[in-house]
Amino acid sequence: MQLKPKDTIISLDQEIIFGSRPKTVRILKRLNFGSYGSVYKGILTHQSGKKENVILKIEHALVEHPQLQIEHIFYRRIYCCRDQLIRGVPLFHRFLDNRILEYTPQTNDTRYPNLATLGKFNVLVLEELGLNLCHVRKKFAQGIPFACWIDLAAQIFAIMKYLFQQKRVIHRDIKPGNFVLGHPRETDSTRGPDKVFLVDFGLSKTFEQWKENRGMVYMKRVEENTLHIGTKTYMSENVMAGDRPHMRDDLISCCYVLREMVDGCLPWHEEIEAIDDYREWNRALCEIKRRLRGVDIFGRDDNQEPFFTIDIPEEGCQIGQREQPNIEEMQDLFDYCKGLDWDEEPDFQRIEYFISTTKYKKENRIFMTENPWETVLQVMND
Missing domain, CATH: 3.30.200.20 (Phosphorylase Kinase; domain 1)
Structure with missing residues (x-):
């Protein structure tokens, strides 16, 4: 039974x-x-x-x-x-x-x-940990502050670097609900409420590899039904099309999570929300993801609403000429992740460069605070 x-x-x-x-x-x-x-x-x-x-x-x-x-x-x-x-x-x-x-x-x-x-x-x-990023996103419908967001990006990719390089583990179900903050009463500074944890390894795999004359060769196409691996919204288009999930696919999913934490939505939401047929919805989402570039994920034109609305100063405040943080390098990060070959080892030094450059841009310094999570934790604890 x-x-x-x-x-x-x-x-x-x-x-x-x-x-x-x-x-x-x-x-x-x-x-x-x-x-x-x-x-x-x-x-x-x-x-x-x-x-x-x-x-x-x-x-x-x-x-x-x-x-x-x-x-x-x-x-x-x-x-x-x-x-x-x-x-x-x-x-x-x-x-x-x-x-x-x-x-x-x-x-x-x-x-x-x-x-x-x-x-x-x-x-x-x-x-025991605290709340996951789904709860944070619901509390911050207008998006979390830039200083918190860029720290979140650094922590998420640091976790992926550790899993890939030290443990040779692919998570395969990256989504906001599987990133959890530390317990609010935790006194250890490395595990407090401003630290991020990845949970739920029930779908994880180690690298499947074997040696041939050319060295390590990875089995790209899957024999199992990938439609049941992971969460469609955050799944890469490669996995949706039938590829076995690999490092690049976890990284692409991380980018989707970070994009959603900006303002609570993903770029394809409006295009597919009216589709009732599941097969058509799946096909349309996969096609939209194939077309996506960094500018579609982390870009914003003058006619769009600002990303980090919580960082927009009240009228009359002197915060400088820019109303919004400049996150152009995050577009490059997404394009880099998406351009990785199926079995290619990610260059985390390059990824860290994109994040640190975004964080320390001259025009972004004014949005940085000594404790980037302070605003978020105050709201979460209310």
Whole structure:
């Protein structure tokens, strides 16, 4: 029997004990559920008595497409040394294969109570973080401030550099919901609310490669159905057309995320929102993405609304001649990412140059602040 996450409810306030030096996880409340499982908040108690809040991703062993075991493999790959904190990736505590008290609502017959049983579950225990970029975007309909945005760009591409170069991992599901800010009460400066983390490695892959006489050769075309890999809105046109996701495709998706964080929309929204047929919608979106250039993503003509409206000064303020930050180099960044060959190693020194040049442009200095996330965090905490 295959179960859906919403079909099974975990009994709250129960404890899971694990480890040779026993630790205890108490399940507190359900936060969310998706197609692969549910997310709960919990408390991890160490043998020493130290307690810390954690996130529990719980998946029934009978789900049709189990993902947590796959995600666990990638967290282990990244956290090969458990005591080492990795910037941009949540701390992985433990992967458990446990029996947990569950119950299934008896929706068909109200004469019987909910029957509690011990079910077999996979449990991934992770560091608790804050809100994801979807929540930030909703709070800032007019876009986040430039100083915060350019810092966000630097952090996102730094995470991708680490995954590609150090761990040889491709994420394959880059979207705003998978970039999460640090916990608002975190005291570690490297993991605070102004730091960005990439989560959800359930669709990730390592580089598929083998040696031939010409060196490393990558298998470009996929045998699997790529229509189910990733999120269409942020997927590159290459993946939509059937290519196996690779480094360039993650980077293109990062550019789409950054574009959406500017003013809450993507350039193709108006063109495809009226299309009802899914196949036609998919074809139209793929074609639009094929035509896109950097100027279409990060460019703005005089007839368009400003990007960073939150940075526009009130009438009478003397902020200089420019009302908007100059982000022309980000157009070059997108064109560079899109121009990469399928198996080409990205030049992150070049990418960092585009971002730093944008940040330190003379005309952009006035938009920079000592604490670029201050405005955003004040609004998020209200």
